[in-house]
Amino acid sequence: MWSQVSQSLHESMARVISRIATLLPGILAFILAVLFFAAIAWVLAWLVRTFLNAIRFDERLARGTNAIAEWSPTYTPTTLITRVVFWCIVLVGFLVGLEAFGASSDNLLSARLLGYIPNVVGAVVLLILGNVIARFLSRSVLIGAVNMNLHYARLLSLGIKWLVLVLTAAMVLDHLSIGAAIVDLAFGILFGGIVFALALAVGLGSRDLVSRSLEREAARPAGETMPEEQFRHF
Amino acid sequence: MAKVELSEETKAGIEEVREADLLIAVAVPVDTEQLRTAATEAILGTGQSISELRTVVAFPGSTGVDAPMQAKTDLESGEKPGLRFVPYALPAASPERIPWLPVASTYQTLFAMARELGVSACAVIGFDLAALQTNFLAPMMTAVLEKGCDLVMPVYALGKFDGLLNSSIYAPLTRALYGRRVRFPLAPDFCLSSKMIPELELALQRANAQGQSTFWAATEAAIRDRTICQVNVETRHIPPADGVDLTTVLSQTVGSLYADMTTHAALWQRVRGSQPVETLSVPVAPPADGAAADTTPMVETFQLGFRNLQEVWSLVLPPVTLLELKRLARPGTSRFHLPDELWVRIIYDFALAYRLRTISRTHLLGALTPLYLGWVASYALEVGNASPAEAEQRLEKLARAYEEGKPYLLSRWRWPDRFNP
Numbered sequence: 001m002w003s004q005v006s007q008s009l010h011e012s013m014a015r016v017i018s019r020i021a022t023l024l025p026g027i028l029a030f031i032l033a034v035l036f037f038a039a040i041a042w043v044l045a046w047l048v049r050t051f052l053n054a055i056r057f058d059e060r061l062a063r064g065t066n067a068i069a070e071w072s073p074t075y076t077p078t079t080l081i082t083r084v085v086f087w088c089i090v091l092v093g094f095l096v097g098l099e100a101f102g103a104s105s106d107n108l109l110s111a112r113l114l115g116y117i118p119n120v121v122g123a124v125v126l127l128i129l130g131n132v133i134a135r136f137l138s139r140s141v142l143i144g145a146v147n148m149n150l151h152y153a154r155l156l157s158l159g160i161k162w163l164v165l166v167l168t169a170a171m172v173l174d175h176l177s178i179g180a181a182i183v184d185l186a187f188g189i190l191f192g193g194i195v196f197a198l199a200l201a202v203g204l205g206s207r208d209l210v211s212r213s214l215e216r217e218a219a220r221p222a223g224e225t226m227p228e229e230q231f232r233h234f
Numbered sequence: 235m236a237k238v239e240l241s242e243e244t245k246a247g248i249e250e251v252r253e254a255d256l257l258i259a260v261a262v263p264v265d266t267e268q269l270r271t272a273a274t275e276a277i278l279g280t281g282q283s284i285s286e287l288r289t290v291v292a293f294p295g296s297t298g299v300d301a302p303m304q305a306k307t308d309l310e311s312g313e314k315p316g317l318r319f320v321p322y323a324l325p326a327a328s329p330e331r332i333p334w335l336p337v338a339s340t341y342q343t344l345f346a347m348a349r350e351l352g353v354s355a356c357a358v359i360g361f362d363l364a365a366l367q368t369n370f371l372a373p374m375m376t377a378v379l380e381k382g383c384d385l386v387m388p389v390y391a392l393g394k395f396d397g398l399l400n401s402s403i404y405a406p407l408t409r410a411l412y413g414r415r416v417r418f419p420l421a422p423d424f425c426l427s428s429k430m431i432p433e434l435e436l437a438l439q440r441a442n443a444q445g446q447s448t449f450w451a452a453t454e455a456a457i458r459d460r461t462i463c464q465v466n467v468e469t470r471h472i473p474p475a476d477g478v479d480l481t482t483v484l485s486q487t488v489g490s491l492y493a494d495m496t497t498h499a500a501l502w503q504r505v506r507g508s509q510p511v512e513t514l515s516v517p518v519a520p521p522a523d524g525a526a527a528d529t530t531p532m533v534e535t536f537q538l539g540f541r542n543l544q545e546v547w548s549l550v551l552p553p554v555t556l557l558e559l560k561r562l563a564r565p566g567t568s569r570f571h572l573p574d575e576l577w578v579r580i581i582y583d584f585a586l587a588y589r590l591r592t593i594s595r596t597h598l599l600g601a602l603t604p605l606y607l608g609w610v611a612s613y614a615l616e617v618g619n620a621s622p623a624e625a626e627q628r629l630e631k632l633a634r635a636y637e638e639g640k641p642y643l644l645s646r647w648r649w650p651d652r653f654n655p
Contacts, residue, residue: 008572061444138592139546144598146539147481149531230527231610232396233480234473234487 030097037093045086052078091121125174130168134161152202159198166190238342240350241477243295246318247348254318255287255357255377259344261336261422261607263324264363270319272366277317280372284379287354288318292347294340295321322347332486334361334471335422336445342438345431353428355379358451360422360472368468373426373515381514383463383654385455386425389417390469391518394625395527401629402609403488403581410636411495411502411641412456415510417464419452420487422471426451433458444497448490457501458564464513470521484606485599492588498590502507503644508637520622527618532611537563539604545600550587552654555579562608571610574635580605581636582643590650 020197052058062075077085095117124190138161143152170187179186238250258273277284325339341358348356357376359365370388377386390397390522400418408419418547426434441447456463495502540547540563548556558576580602587598617625646654 041392046525053629139594139597140600145479146535146542147479147600149535149538149605151538153538163368183471203625230395231398231532231614232392232473233399233610234483 026101029100032088033097033100034093036148037096038090041086041089041093044089045082048085049078049082052081056083119176123172125173126172130164130171134164134168137161137164155201156198159194163191163194166194235615237347237386238339238344242345242360243480243536244322244343244347244548246345247318251290251318251320251351253288254290254351255354255355256284256289257344257348257351257353258289258291258347258366258371259356259358259416260291260293260363261344261358261360262334262341266293268363269293269366273319274317281367284372284375288638290342290347290351291317291319292322293319294324315558319594323562331447334473335448335486338361338438338449339439339447340614341449341451342442345435345438347606348428348431349435355425355427355432356424356496360602364471365467368470370423370467370469373465373467374378377463377465377482377514378427381463382427384430384460384463385451386463386465387418387452387511388415388421388423388452388467388469388515389464389513390421390467390471391520392470392621394622395614398613399484399487399606402577402606402632404491406629406633406636407491407581408450408456409508409633410640411498411505412453413505413508414456414462415508415633416452416456416462418544419450420448421452423467423469426446426452429624430455430460431458433598440497441555444493446490446493448487450491450494453494453498457498462509462511466513466515466517468518475600477650479535480550480606481600481603484603485596486604487585489595489599492585495585496583496589499647505646508633527614529570529604532607532614536604536608536611537565539601543601543604546597547605548597549592550601554655555583559605563652569610570608570615572609573577573640574632577609577632578635579642582639582646586645586646586650589647 057078057108058076098114138157141160142153142157145156150156166187170183170191173183258276260269269291277289295598322343323345325337331337336358344358345356355375357365357371357374365371374386374388377383397418400420404420405417409415434451434454436451452462504568542561544556547559551559555576558573560571562570584598584602587593588595594599613628617628618630645652
């Protein structure tokens, strides 16, 4: 019996090793592809950076709209573009490596997983963009609302943030083909719910404020100076 | 770097005039009829030595192809034969810009015209025609032509609560940075000599290349060690009440001041203390103050800002400053007082955050508004019953606080990563 157990173990061991051996060329091809494309990416990124610096890209961009600097304050447009070029090429290398890996294996599961990877990459990009946009918009609304002296500034800011995050989450799940109709339905309910809640909160909360403001305006004698006009800032 | 290209109409006008002694450069859109009257009266009121000089008035013509020349013909039916009017095309400005603040490209066009005409002095009229309608031109031009000043800035007679952005930020900050005590460094009206024109053109080319649209003539003169003079004038500009909101004005002007700081960092880091600027003519009495100012809305905005903007402020300000602001924002504080040292540190820390792009610059400058309103409230409470002279002394104290706080700015600027409690 022990000899049978030993033989069985040896056979399974041999199968695993032969399996790994069949995968090795694929793994090696994957690593080589990623390294090769990383090297190309590095060279291209260097070329792009040199070219953009030579044409003073940052200065030229600053003359018009400064949108890139606003959305990504810590990086210059040149750095951002260089990094995008680098990571795009590395991503291509990653996909080429996966394709090489897939070609070396005839497993159905790995083929399906490989086909799913572009969806995952797209979803990750959507998630990152959604987070950046949510953070930027919520901060813009918060600062704008405070400067307009709105007491529900934080509520507005949070509302905007969650609206964008919910929208992002729905898009990500849709991109990953998870949930299908349930996600659409849930998103519609949640999104509508947030908008409705905000409308109720702002509408009911500021009803008294608006009526008081209108009463004050109607009761003010003609020619009376507004308190704010006593100060000239410029 | 490319120089500004003048329009065909402007070139034709300059060729017709050939050369002139003075240029009155109107930098904002104005009514042509009012301009004709105001310019003629202003020149006639300057006295013989100036009124006899060949003077050209540059004014923004209409945007239509034939409109500028038409406007020129209409204007030349004036009373003074030596006065010529030449139109120029006002550069297209972003709709988000402050409408009454000329953009750098406008100054570029005007200085190019001054160069082409070979004038000895140029008077820039910004904001509106108030400068031409008051006793402005004669003392300003005299300072350039007879006293040898390169740049003459006006000293407006303002009330205690007028020009507060200038009093709290522009004037004391530029004084501490560049070492010249110019009372209104962003004055819309100023005069300059022919020597300054090519230098300012170069500065404007650089400013345009860097995307800056607000131009600080006094700063450029100070860093070039030019003779700056000041003249007390009666002119008053009243910004339209329904115009641009405070946050926009603050963002654009303070933002450009911070951008200038970044550009000239190597220069202002060497400047220590400040030198007074010669002020000509007798001071003009400021307008009478109205009723006591109500500071409650501004204090409320400051407190609201503290409750909501801490996450933004904490990225910019060190903990000790936040602690002091917390103490100040506490409801029921008997006397709202923002110390000068604290205000100066806030302005310097925001300048550093602007340079380092700690957060989006729009957000950064937007987050400064509640703090500025806090300063205005504190100042208004302090000088509410004071005379204009006492208020001026109070602003002088603030300016000294800026100078005394400069080592803090230098330290933060040079070693931004150093621990700052």
